[in-house]
Amino acid sequence: MNKCWCGSDLDYSVCHQEFDKKINYYKKRGVRTPPRSMIKNQKQIEGIKAAAVVNNGLLDHIEQNIKIGMSTEDIDVMTRKYLKEHNAHSADLNYEGYPKSICTSINNVVCHGIPSPNVILKNGDIINVDATSELNGYYADASRMFMIGNVSKEAERLVKVTKEAMYEGMKAIKPWKSHIGDIGAAIQRYAHINGYSVVEEFCGHGIGMTMHEDPYVFHFKPHEDTVLIVPGMVFTIEPMLNQGKRNVHLNFNDDWTVYTDDGLLSAQWEHTFLVTEDGVEIISK
Template sequence: MKRLGNDECWCGSHQKYKKCHQKFDERLRYLKRQGYVIPQHKMIKNEKQIEGIKQAAVINSGLLDYIESHIGAGMTTQEIDDMTVEYLKAHDASSADLHYEGYPKSICTSINDVVCHGIPDAQVVLKEGDIINVDATSCYKGYYADASRMFMIGDVSEEARQLVEVTRECLYKGIESIRPFKSTISDIGRAIETHAHQHGYSVVREFCGHGVGLSMHEDPYVLHFDPHYPTTLLVPGMVITIEPMINAGKRYIHIGPNGWSAYTDDGSLSAQWEHTILITETGVEILSM
C-alpha cells in the first residue's frame, strides 16, 4: 500500500513520512528506473537504531583494544576468549558469537592458515612469528557491532607482514569506493579484488560481509570480489561490515574437523580485517574497528 505524507514513516522513527523518508523513497524509485538494485527498507536504520549500534560499537572496539594490549607469545587462544567474557560482562554486554548456530566460544581466533572461525582452545599457544585474526561481535541493549583485527606476534616473516598490511589496505580500498546513491556492493568487491591481485594475493569467496545492527547477520551480503552482476545500491542509513579475507596463495579453502574453522587448501597464510560501517549522506562513518 502506498504511504501518504502524513502517515507514520516506515523506518520506525515515529515521524511523519513526508518529513522523514518520503524524498529518500522518491530518489530510490528514480534510481530503480535507471537500473539500480534498490535496498529493501529493512536494510535502512533510523537515528535511534544508529545510536544504539554506535554504543555497541564503542564496546566492541574497546574489547579489541583490551585484547591488543595483552596479546602476545605464550598466551593461549582460550585466554583471549576469557578476556572477552570478562570485558563484555564488565560493560553489560554479551558476545553474539557464543552459541550462534552452535558456536562454542565468545570470540574467533584464527591463526596463520586459518581463514576464519578459529575456535579458542586452551591447548593452542601463540608463538613468535604467528599472525592471528581476532574477530569480535558484541551485543549491547539489543544492538550489534562487528569487527576484527590482525595481530603479529613478535617478529614475523616479511611475507606475513606484507600480507597483513595489504589486507588492511584492501579493507580501506573497499571503504573508499563507497559513494552514497552512486556505488554498489560490486564497487566494494572490485576495489578489494583489484588491490589484492595487484600484490599477487587471492580473495576468499565463500565468506563475505553483511548488514549488521539489529542482529548479527542481516542483508545485504557484501562481496569482496566483483561478481559481474548487478548488486545492491549503497545508500544512507545502511550499516554493513566489510571484512576481506585475503590468502597469500590460492583462494580455495576447506572446513576443518571441528566443523567451524576454515583453512587455506594449500596451507598458505591468510589475513582478515573487518570494520562496521555506517553509510551517511556524504560518505561513510567507521563505527567499530
C-alpha cells in the same frame, strides 16, 4: 502526523520522503535498490554505535594484552570478562552452535578459529581476532590482525595489504552512485595487484538488529547485479586475503575452522560501516 515507515516516530515528510523520491527515481531506471529492511533509523544507528563502543573497547583490551605464550582460550576468557563488565554479550557464543565468545584464527587459519587452551601463541604468529558484541539488542562487528613477536616480512606485508584492501573497498562506497558489487571489485583489484588471492566463500554483511543481515557484501567482483548503496545502510567489509591460492577447506572435526588448502598464510580485517548522505563512517574497527 504521518509517521515514517522507518520506525523513527518522526513525520514521514521530514524523515524519509525525499529519500523515497530518490529510490523511486532509480527504480524507474532499472537500478536495483535496497529494500526498506536494509535502512536503519537514527535510534537504531545510535544503538549500533553504542554496541560498537563496547566492541572497539574489547579489541583495544585484547590488543593491549595479547602476547607470546598466551593461549587462544585466554583470549576467550578475556572476552567474556570484558563483555560482562560492560553489560554486553558475545553474539558469537552459541551462534549456530559455535562454542566460544570470540574467533581466533592463526596463520593458515582463514576464519572461525575456535579458542583452545592447547593453542599457544608463538613468536612469529599472525592472528585474526574477530569480535561481535551485542548491547541492548544492537550488534557491532569487527576483527583485527595481531602480529606476535617478530614476524616475517612476508607475513607483515600480507597483514598490511589486507587492511589496505579493506579500505579500498571503503573508498568504493559512494551514496546514490555506487553498488555493493563495487566494493568487492575494488578489493579484488587491489589484492591481485599485490600478488594475493581473495577468499570467495565468505563475505561481509549487513548488521545492526541481528548479527547477520542483508546485504551480502562481496569481496570480489560479482557476476550479478547488486543493490545501490544508500544512506542508512550498515554493513561490514571483511576481506580475507591468502598468500597463495584462494582455495580453502573446512575442518570437519569441529565444523567451524577454515584453513587455506595450500597451508600458506591468510589474513583478514573487518570494520562495520555506516553509509551517510556525505559518504561513509567507520562505526566498529
